[in-house]
Amino acid sequence: MRTVKVDVAVIGAGSAGLSAYRTAKAAGASVVLIEGGAHGTTCARVGCMPSKLLIAAAEAAHSAAATAPFGVHVDGTVRVDGREVMQRVRSERDRFVGFVVDGVEKMPEADRLTGYARFIDDNLLQVGDHTKVSARSVVIATGSSPVVPAMYRALGDRVVINDDVFDWTDLPRRVAVIGAGVIGLELGQALSRLGVDVTLIGARGKVGPLTDPDITAYAAKVFDDAFRFEARTDVEAVSRDGDEVQIRYRTSDGELRDITVDYVLVTAGRKPNVGSLGLENTSIALDESGVPVYDPLTFQAGAHPVFIAGDVNGVLPLLHEAADEGRAAGANAARFPEVTPLVRRAPISVVFSDPGIAMVGASYRDLTPGSFVTGEVSFEDQGRSRVMLRNRGLMHVYVDKASRQFVGAEWIGPDAEHIAHLLAWSLQMKLTVDAMLAMPFYHPVVEEGLRTALRSAAERLGAVG
Structure with a gap:
């Protein structure tokens, strides 16, 4: 030694x-x-x-x-x-x-x-x-x-975490994804689009990192239309039979359902x-x-x-x-002992789903009620989004009433990962909604949807940008 x-x-x-x-x-x-x-x-x-x-x-x-x-x-x-x-x-x-x-x-x-x-x-x-x-x-x-709850650990090699997925040599036929967070959404949708029969089982109505009730509900509908997405369930029993797993869960409306899968992918936190x-x-x-x-x-x-x-x-x-x-x-x-605090960059998070999910700045849950206005845009009739047939999405931007500064946003929609950067830069520069609306928006681009949301917020503040 x-x-x-x-x-x-x-x-x-x-x-x-x-x-x-x-x-x-x-x-x-x-x-x-x-x-x-x-x-x-x-x-x-x-x-x-x-x-x-x-x-x-x-x-x-x-x-x-x-x-x-x-x-x-x-x-x-x-x-x-x-x-x-x-x-x-x-x-x-x-x-x-x-x-x-x-x-x-x-x-x-x-x-x-x-x-x-x-x-x-x-x-x-x-x-x-x-x-x-x-x-x-x-x-x-x-x-x-990754955390794997005890009820799933008993499944042996039929339970996997995201680490295991990337060592697969082939795609399975049926997978249950436990957890509707970022990892669960991304992998669940990807596997579904690759032909895997996917059931995504959430527990508390969560959809990725979203906290805005309207955006969360819209996102849940989008994913439920794409594959079997159960955002709010109670898993009652899990058992293994050979190389298959049976899962019994109760839906939010009380219905009892049984599914059989080849693997259970647990994405229930870390x-x-x-x-x-x-x-x-x-x-x-x-x-x-x-x-x-x-x-x-x-x-x-x-x-x-x-x-x-x-x-x-x-x-x-x-x-x-x-x-x-x-x-x-x-x-x-x-x-040490001299220490300096970190000055953090503007908060930004992205879920690489389709449509994408993004959050910038303060979340809806963290804002003080009555201190802000919400600007809104639906991407369903947004020009460029409709041209590309990628016109599903709903965005909320939050603007402080007193300072008129942009303070945060939550949304699901096309090109969310790119729009998120524009908003993060605006937040870090402490821009007001008026200053953001003074910036150029080319036509026709998906970012014009962001302009619509900002105009909505400005109108609710009492002035059109």
Whole structure:
């Protein structure tokens, strides 16, 4: 057992950990990056990129099957080859992972330790059975893992998480997706469009991250028209019979339904990866999840030289946020005891469904009733959307009554991922609805729908933009 001394130890080589390492290194600190699992980041290996590869295949299949309304007829039926679909997903996924791994391998060998880290005390870590690390500061960037409730764990290899989907060599016939959050929506719709018989089972009426009741209800109808989408159910029984799974659930109107599937894909939330860190050996205060109690701006755990960044803190499990948090945590760890709060970018989140879902700024749930007006647009008759036959969507924009500043939006609609960036930039620049309406809108584009929503908000404020 050897002992190494460093200024900063970073636990976890994901998006946050890599950013923390690079930032601390750039600040002149001696740094060691510790990783016990596979390199490649959650995004590249089992998250953002492989899911978009699956979604891209699904969009191709859907587009090919939806040409007739344009007067374009494809002879025969669209055939989806599941093996070819999954081969491309795995191949391109491995390519993205390879880029990340190559970057790690280019780091100085002395800066990399392989093994799971465990606190022995506040400033001493043990890595595997080979190294002790004495660190002046520590960054915990261990990420999160999918939660699989006990009733589904009994299904053995018939229950899968999103990590498993991207290792499939072929597409199954029938899948039940448990959870109507972002991952459930994206994978559920993609699998359905690729010919898989999908039943998506939610619990509380949730549709992705949406909180606006009107937008949520509209979105639920859109997905229910596309595949079997049960947003509010109570699963009463799950059992396995050979390679099949029987699920009995009760719908929101009290109807009891039974389905048989080949796999159950559980997307019911994630938990922080802190269980094996030995935090009980430290004097750090922990919350009910076992995560150090920390300052959400500096990421510092109490008065300790320990910083929590990325998905492990459960605040904003998005790649760009994890990278920002990693940079802030790495800088503060290197400069400790001098710490600087992170100035966050405008909040933005996107669900890569079709139509897309997006949220920018304050959610409807977080706004104070009576403090804002809501501007609205339906994309059903929006010009460019109708031209493309992508005219399903409803958008709400929220504008502060006193300042006339744009404060947030929730919507489902075409090109949501692109419109979200326009709104996030407007929010970060603290623009008023009047200033936004003074910006150019080309014709005919989907963004003209955003202008309609902004005009609606301006009218409700008492002036037409």
